Amino acid sequence: MPNKAFQDFYAEDVSHCYGCGRLNEHGHQLKSCWDGEETVARFTPKPYHTAIPGYVYGGLIASLIDCHGTGTAAAAATRARGKDMESGLLRFVTASLKVDYLRPTPLGPELELRGTVAELKERKVVVHITLYAEGQACAKGEVVAVLMPEGMGKG
Amino acid sequence: MPNKAFQDFYAEDVSHCYGCGRLNEHGHQLKSCWDGEETVARFTPKPYHTAIPGYVYGGLIASLIDCHGTGTAAAAATRARGKDMESGLLRFVTASLKVDYLRPTPLGPELELRGTVAELKERKVVVHITLYAEGQACAKGEVVAVLMPEGMGKG
Numbered sequence: 001m002p003n004k005a006f007q008d009f010y011a012e013d014v015s016h017c018y019g020c021g022r023l024n025e026h027g028h029q030l031k032s033c034w035d036g037e038e039t040v041a042r043f044t045p046k047p048y049h050t051a052i053p054g055y056v057y058g059g060l061i062a063s064l065i066d067c068h069g070t071g072t073a074a075a076a077a078t079r080a081r082g083k084d085m086e087s088g089l090l091r092f093v094t095a096s097l098k099v100d101y102l103r104p105t106p107l108g109p110e111l112e113l114r115g116t117v118a119e120l121k122e123r124k125v126v127v128h129i130t131l132y133a134e135g136q137a138c139a140k141g142e143v144v145a146v147l148m149p150e151g152m153g154k155g
Numbered sequence: 156m157p158n159k160a161f162q163d164f165y166a167e168d169v170s171h172c173y174g175c176g177r178l179n180e181h182g183h184q185l186k187s188c189w190d191g192e193e194t195v196a197r198f199t200p201k202p203y204h205t206a207i208p209g210y211v212y213g214g215l216i217a218s219l220i221d222c223h224g225t226g227t228a229a230a231a232a233t234r235a236r237g238k239d240m241e242s243g244l245l246r247f248v249t250a251s252l253k254v255d256y257l258r259p260t261p262l263g264p265e266l267e268l269r270g271t272v273a274e275l276k277e278r279k280v281v282v283h284i285t286l287y288a289e290g291q292a293c294a295k296g297e298v299v300a301v302l303m304p305e306g307m308g309k310g
Contacts, residue, residue, distance in 0.1 A: 016205045018212040026203040027212075048181040050171045051248070052307055057173040057182075058249045059218020066213045093206070094213045098253045104307065152207055152259065 005031035006039075006071040009089035014148070019067035030064060032071040032115070039072040039115040039127075045107055056105040061139050064113055065129045066097050069143025072115040073125035077147070080120055092125060092145035093152070105131065105138040123147040160186035161194075161226040164244035169303070174222035185219060187226040187270070194227040194270040194282075200262055211260040216294050219268055220284045221252050224298025227270040228280035232302070235275055247280060247300035248307070260286065260293040278302040 007020045007030065018027035032041040043064055051057040073092040078085055105111070112132045119126035124146050131139040162175045162185065173182035187196040198219055206212040228247040233240055260266070267287045274281035279301050286294040 014207055016208050018204050018206070019214045021205075024203060024205065026201075046181075048179060049173050050176075050179065051173070052169055052246075052303065053171050055307075057218070058221045058252065059174045059214065062217035062221065062252060062254075063212070063214020066217065091207075093259075094256050096253070096255045097213065097217060098251070099217075100251045101249050104248075148207065152210075 003033055005033050006075045006085065006089060007031055009085040010091060011088060014091045017067065019063045020071060028063065028067070030067045030071070032068050032075070034075065037116070039068065039075065041068045041071070041113045042110050043113070044110045047107070050107055052104070054107055056107045056111070058099070058101060061101070061105060061131060062097060062099050062141075064111065065099055065131065065139070065141035066094055066143060068113045068115055068129055069097070069127040069141065070094055070145045072117065072127045073143070073145035076117045076120055077122075077125055091148040093148050094143060095146045096144045098142045100140045101138070102140060103136070103138050106133050109134050118142070158188055160188050161230045161240065161244060162186055164240040165246060166243060169246045172222065174218045175226060183218065183222070185222045185226070187223050187230070189230065192271070194223065194230065196223045196226070196268045197265050198268070199265045202262070205262055207259070209262055211262045211266070213254070213256060216256070216260060216286060217252060217254050217296070219266065220254055220286060220294070220296035221249055221298060223268045223270055223284055224252070224282040224296065225249055225300045227272065227282045228298070228300035231272045231275055232277075232280055246303040248303050249298060250279075250301045251299045253297045255295045256293070257295060258291070258293050261288050264289050273297070
């Protein structure tokens, strides 16, 4: 049985993100997990997630990088505090996002996102992410994630 | 009768973008137009475009900035060549995208994106964009757009 993803450990009241919330039935429900010291997520775009026909639109790529980044930040910060994800995952939000589109991303194959933690502070984590299609790097991203302000998720 | 938007002038074979293509029935169909020397687009997110409940997810904000950026680049470059959009709009694609999330963007109100051309070369246009909700700047973005490579849209 596969391991649970980071996003499966978010508290219920912060699990509605369109990009990665397990409780958002309309959204992408991205799932991220550890793979050694890297993190990995996989996602297959829908046929209508098109830019120029044949390629994935940049907004989806940005969204996947964003959510894999905040998920990676949450997992890394939780681990750095010596805590287990089972006892609750911290929630990080995005302060800034940078995406370099290296080449057009083909629409059809499963995409793989691989993340590494570039900087880890108590309330700020920087994550570098590469998005691959068919083994070829198509986009690189940097996510600056910050610990969610108190009360933000309490509606 | 309102003016046609930039995206209404894209050739049919490059009008399927999920973010702004008029022929993508699943997508956002963002519409951008001139407002003096700035460009403007407006978009009301759906209730499920959520991040933390009550706020717009960052991937949508990135997507709107991306498409308003490439649309602005196309319109500015077409105008700089002394051409009319009616005779066909150039098509730009995103080389890089940077978004700074200044504050959580409330989910509900219409969002307004305002763009300015920061740099204009024959094959590269840099656009700065601010996204507002209820008159308050919630995100700032920079889009580096490049002229679409020959043949990319010919599928």
